[in-house]
Amino acid sequence: MTVEAKSPTLEPIPPFSGDPPNFGNLMGHPRPLWMLFMTEFWERFAFYGIRWAMVLYIVAQFKGGDPAGEKDASHLYGAYLALVYAAAIFGGYIADKLIGYQRAILTGAVIMAVGLFMLAAPTEPLFKLGLATVIVGNGLFKPIISTLVGKIYRQGDERRDSGFTIFYMGINLGAMVSPILTQALAQYVFGSDGMPAYKVVFITSAIGMVLSFIWFLFGRAALQGIGEAEGKQASNTRLAGVIALNLLIGIPMYYALLSIDAQILNWILMACFIVPAIMLVVEGIREGSMARDKVFAMLIILGFNVFFWCFFEQAGSSFTFLADKVVNRDLGFMEFPNAWFQSVNSVAIIVLAPIIAWIWVRMGKNNPSIPRKFSLGLMFNGLAFLLLMFALAKLVEPVTGKIPFWTLFAVYWIQSIGELCLSPIGLSMTTKLAPARLTGFAMGAWFLSVAIGNNLAGLFAGEASGEGGMTVASAYGAYSQGFWILMIAGAVLFLVSPLVNKLMHGVK
Structure with a gap:
């Protein structure tokens, strides 16, 4: 789930040029x-x-x-x-x-x-x-x-x-x-x-x-x-x-x-992404070197965006099967319902959003750049999978064959930190970097990058379950891959962030 919107990740379209009516106020805001x-x-x-x-x-x-x-x-x-x-x-x-x-x-x-x-x-x-x-x-x-x-x-x-x-x-x-x-x-x-x-x-x-x-x-x-x-x-x-x-x-x-087949759908989505990407590059070249550079910066970030959503969106698929079969949800006084895990991210967002926002303000001019925040989002997502790796390798209870409840609960909180680093700025950043005449296509490219990530999330979740259903071994194998992919992607983006910032020409 997201601060901006529980899927789709949406920033508002800028308001229309005319002034709205003079609404009365309720609790300090227009009714x-x-x-x-x-x-x-x-x-x-x-x-x-x-x-x-x-x-x-x-x-x-x-x-x-x-x-x-x-x-x-x-x-x-x-x-x-x-x-x-x-x-x-x-x-x-x-x-x-x-x-x-x-x-x-x-x-x-x-x-x-x-x-x-x-x-x-x-x-x-x-x-x-x-x-x-x-x-x-x-x-x-x-x-x-x-x-x-x-x-x-x-x-x-x-x-x-x-x-x-x-x-x-x-x-x-x-x-x-x-x-x-x-x-x-x-x-x-x-x-x-x-x-x-x-x-x-x-x-x-x-x-x-x-x-x-x-x-x-x-x-x-x-x-x-x-x-x-x-x-x-x-x-x-x-x-x-x-x-x-x-x-x-x-x-x-x-x-x-x-x-x-989900693999075929992924090729279709990728083909759909190529169309607005090419149009954006062509328009950027037509508008000049600065616009061209901004388009390249945007497309680089959108590529990394796919990795984030591929692994973040396990909540409704592999994490559900993990909670059902591999997590010990017995709290002693009650069994934690599988469905309630879907609410953990929302609670985490409500609690953490003002804290993260305060941290960015507190950092002042040391506030990380857009690509650096994206890289932090990827790496926090990766740390969540590292915790699952550790739990599946070291914390499996001998009697139940399951991992402790707190591990999956913590995973949702760690992922939420990553989400807050990345998601709130996504579409806003895209529209700022797009050529003025093709902002709509840039929005389409953002949505399609998230769509590709979500479809890949389903394919990845299928691997986590394996051919015979979710087990400790199948989950460990898949989540280990998820950890390494996310951490490598996050590290690469962190390292190339100065180049991406240069291409952005001061956009913040």
């Missing part, structure tokens, strides 16, 4: 902020409510409980996350050019809710169709809600940064609460530890998405016209056309991509 806060809270509740259960459900429902199915489950989960990021590119374009922001949010919320309800279907094809539907809905919703936050503040308003901090807390609170509630409903109310009612997880998440839709539908009047469809965007025919295209082309396309 619409709190409506957007709760809209996003329920959307993230819905999105993260299914995270802990997805791979476990796939194995139990579609693989007959066979541990050998863990690999396929991880691949599907990784592909799903990757396509969620990729869909944000198309959703942003649709909102900006075709139907307007408010309509995009409402349409995306409805589509996403339908997809979440579909996940409760008992067949694998319908489950994948539900995932494809969620991808389309999230692509329309997620990039736009952050944009509206930016638009309710006037240019130069000193409250804007703190407003986004409040908004991000809504994101993390939604992601923190949902695994706890959905797990309690699935295991203690409608099921048991031995047989969780996973379908309740998906239905509860869908209800959360319905609440997000209702909250925005009735609360959008507070925006006083910001984000409303204008001119041709207000055409009901155009809205119907967008919905039809998503139903007839978007959902079938994502369903097909979810159904192909």
Whole structure:
């Protein structure tokens, strides 16, 4: 999870040039902020409510409980996350050019809710169709809600940064609460530890998405016209056309991509990345040596960004299987639920974000550069895997054959430090380095780098489970590789940071 947004990693698009209405204040901020806060809270509740259960459900429902199915489950989960990021590119374009922001949010919320309800279907094809539907809905919703936050503040308003901090807390609170509630409903109310009612997880998440839709539908009047469809965007025919295209082309396309081999999907995503990369380089060369250098700096950092997300996004796949089979979750007075691990990152972000921000301010002119912060993010991520290596090699309990609870708990906190070093500056940095005429393509390149990382995360998680399911040996082998890859990548970026800084020409 992230300070900026629980996947996708989104920085707000700069506010529109005109001044917003003179909103009344509530708790020191424009009143619409709190409506957007709760809209996003329920959307993230819905999105993260299914995270802990997805791979476990796939194995139990579609693989007959066979541990050998863990690999396929991880691949599907990784592909799903990757396509969620990729869909944000198309959703942003649709909102900006075709139907307007408010309509995009409402349409995306409805589509996403339908997809979440579909996940409760008992067949694998319908489950994948539900995932494809969620991808389309999230692509329309997620990039736009952050944009509206930016638009309710006037240019130069000193409250804007703190407003986004409040908004991000809504994101993390939604992601923190949902695994706890959905797990309690699935295991203690409608099921048991031995047989969780996973379908309740998906239905509860869908209800959360319905609440997000209702909250925005009735609360959008507070925006006083910001984000409303204008001119041709207000055409009901155009809205119907967008919905039809998503139903007839978007959902079938994502369903097909979810159904192909994960390796093939990765080649497709990499090919998609090459297009904006080439266009950015060509435009940079056309604008001059400084713009060209900035593009090269951006592409170098985006390459390292892939490594970070490949290993960070194990939470919903291999770490879930690790917690289920290899971690001793018995705390003496209770067994720590597997689902609750999904909330640890959110708690860590809420606790650590102000501390990390204070450290950067305290360091003053010694504050690390953007590439150095990225390298620190990679290395902290690597240290988390080093702890797992140590636990799997030295701390396996003789009686249970499992590693202590605290080790995985600590891993999430260490990864969160890495995330705070890297994620908050990602897209902001990208848009600053991109040629002025192709900022949209730069944003697309960022999303695609994260998408590639997420798909690779699924492939890596499959290796961690091995052919017969997660074991101490298979986890140790994979996580050892993860440690070395992250530390080497972090060290290389740290060493080349002076060169990258030179290419950035003073961008901070």
